[in-house]
Amino acid sequence: MDRAFFVTTPIYYISGNPHIGHAYTTIAADVLVRTARAAGPAYSLTGTDEHGQKVANAAAAAGKTPQQYVDELAPRWRSLAPTFNAKFDDFIRTTDPRHVKACVAVFEQLRATGDIYLGTYEGWYCTNDETFWPESKLIDGRCPNPECRRAVDWLSEEDWFFKLSAYRDRLIAYFKEHRGFVRPPAVWNEMMATLEGGLDDLSISRTSFDWGIPLPGGVMYVWFDALLNYITATGWHDDPELFARVWPAGVQLIGKEIARFHTIIWPAMLWALGLEPPRLVYAHGWILSDGQKMSKSLGNVFDPFALAETYGADSIRYFLLREAPFGSDFTVSEEKLRTRHNSDLGNDLGNLLRRSLAMLMRYRNGLVPPAAESQLGERFADLGSTVLERVTNLQFREALDAIWELVTALNREIEEEKPWALHKAGLGDRLDAVLYDLCEGLRWLALLLYPFMPVKCAEMWRQLGLPGTPERLWTEELHWGALAANTQTDPGDALFPRIE
Numbered sequence: 001m002d003r004a005f006f007v008t009t010p011i012y013y014i015s016g017n018p019h020i021g022h023a024y025t026t027i028a029a030d031v032l033v034r035t036a037r038a039a040g041p042a043y044s045l046t047g048t049d050e051h052g053q054k055v056a057n058a059a060a061a062a063g064k065t066p067q068q069y070v071d072e073l074a075p076r077w078r079s080l081a082p083t084f085n086a087k088f089d090d091f092i093r094t095t096d097p098r099h100v101k102a103c104v105a106v107f108e109q110l111r112a113t114g115d116i117y118l119g120t121y122e123g124w125y126c127t128n129d130e131t132f133w134p135e136s137k138l139i140d141g142r143c144p145n146p147e148c149r150r151a152v153d154w155l156s157e158e159d160w161f162f163k164l165s166a167y168r169d170r171l172i173a174y175f176k177e178h179r180g181f182v183r184p185p186a187v188w189n190e191m192m193a194t195l196e197g198g199l200d201d202l203s204i205s206r207t208s209f210d211w212g213i214p215l216p217g218g219v220m221y222v223w224f225d226a227l228l229n230y231i232t233a234t235g236w237h238d239d240p241e242l243f244a245r246v247w248p249a250g251v252q253l254i255g256k257e258i259a260r261f262h263t264i265i266w267p268a269m270l271w272a273l274g275l276e277p278p279r280l281v282y283a284h285g286w287i288l289s290d291g292q293k294m295s296k297s298l299g300n301v302f303d304p305f306a307l308a309e310t311y312g313a314d315s316i317r318y319f320l321l322r323e324a325p326f327g328s329d330f331t332v333s334e335e336k337l338r339t340r341h342n343s344d345l346g347n348d349l350g351n352l353l354r355r356s357l358a359m360l361m362r363y364r365n366g367l368v369p370p371a372a373e374s375q376l377g378e379r380f381a382d383l384g385s386t387v388l389e390r391v392t393n394l395q396f397r398e399a400l401d402a403i404w405e406l407v408t409a410l411n412r413e414i415e416e417e418k419p420w421a422l423h424k425a426g427l428g429d430r431l432d433a434v435l436y437d438l439c440e441g442l443r444w445l446a447l448l449l450y451p452f453m454p455v456k457c458a459e460m461w462r463q464l465g466l467p468g469t470p471e472r473l474w475t476e477e478l479h480w481g482a483l484a485a486n487t488q489t490d491p492g493d494a495l496f497p498r499i500e
């Protein structure tokens with residue numbers, strides 16, 4: 001069976017509500033996997049992280065069992081992807097029996113190999129972050145996480161440990177040999193410095209509460225359980241055929257705040273299991289509001305559901321990936337969103353479709369003329385491969401820049417050729433050639449932009465009179481002149497109605 005390009009989002013911690021940062025990761029993963037699909041098989045996974053003390057505490061405060069609590073929250077998280085027109089092949093919850101069973105199997109296997117052993121743990125523990133902190137990291141005796149800074153507790157308990165320290169040399173060597181394994185480079189540097197600073201074994205069990213995957217004498221540390229979702233959802237334990245197709249993952253998208261877990265602990269866990277690390281872990285930037293990272297405690301969180309309602313999901317998808325390079329932090333504001341929506345999408349793209357189809361209707365009864373010689377075909381011959389390369393390299397903005405050159409070229413063709421004047425002057429062949437270019441260019445745009453704006457591009461495709469959806473293999477579709485003569489177009493409503 002064909003290998004599939006496998007893309008993951010982190011599983012989202014279920015306590016609380018989704019914010020625009022979660023939508024950002026979800027959208028990026030979806031665009032990546034849809035673009036990959038234009039070249040071959042791909043597979044995608046998202047889900048929710050549902051164990052741990054924070055969930056247990058929140059459930060208790062709400063007067064619910066943890067299971068009731070997560071069952072009530074899960075649908076909202078599950079609706080995040082469809083709200084933004086994102087489609088994943090699988091959604092895993094860490095309370096799924098398939099996940100629990102596989103985690104227990106991981107524990108048993110690593111216990112047998114000696115990678116997991118029983119030891120005593122003493123240290124400063126932050127309940128909020130579910131993290132042990134070394135004394136040296138504490139700030140004024142409190143949790144060093146700048147968003148937390150809560151009091152820490154001294155814990156001493158018999159725990160299961162993962163022999164993380166044994167993998168330090170191998171990690172350092174791997175980082176050096178695979179500089180592209182962690183991106184952007186700033187995150188690679190930071191993680192390399194962490195590795196060089198030393199690596200302790202990881203306590204992977206907790207005994208002070210019981211909301212987690214059961215281990216002898218306790219429950220599994222929520223991060224150890226959560227990281228395993230990428231292989232428990234893809235059949236490591238129960239579906240070897242699927243697992244062989246997708247693992248190692250092509251790209252694992254994360255926020256940079258969880259880089260240590262995904263680039264140090266996770267590869268070591270995989271090696272312990274005899275598996276390869278993912279090809280790439282990419283830590284995207286933070287979305288800022290008024291220059292600060294958005295977080296629930298700061299109260300500066302955009303509600304993604306409300307934004308999608310106001311601007312439309314495809315406009316948000318476009319905005320988030322066009323606004324800044326993927327690895328950088330950037331600021332979101334409704335004004336910026338409105339500008340992108342009205343100017344890039346409404347004027348550049350939506351008007352191009354509307355004007356082109358209106359002229360075709362006026363001069364040719366809506367029927368696509370026969371293909372003619374065109375300079376655009378030559379000029380944009382490599383556009384498909386450029387876009388594919390940039391997106392798979394996580395350069396979403398740069399891919400959109402390349403696509404927008406075609407948008408600009410088509411708008412310029414209208415301005416320079418003036419189809420209305422060609423009609424008036426009786427230059428029918430020339431008019432046919434221009435109208436054909438416009439329709440063919442729009443067909444290309446629907447194909448190339450489909451991963452970014454699937455609903456709007458499906459509508460473009462329909463107005464162009466084409467069957468099905470633009471989810472196609474680009475190698476078969478992106479030949480200038482492939483649009484058949486006499487295709488009956490069907491102009492419809494404006495794609496991106498103006499928002500004031």
Ligand SMILES: [Zn+2]
Nearest residue numbers: 126129143148
């Ligand atoms: Zn903390």
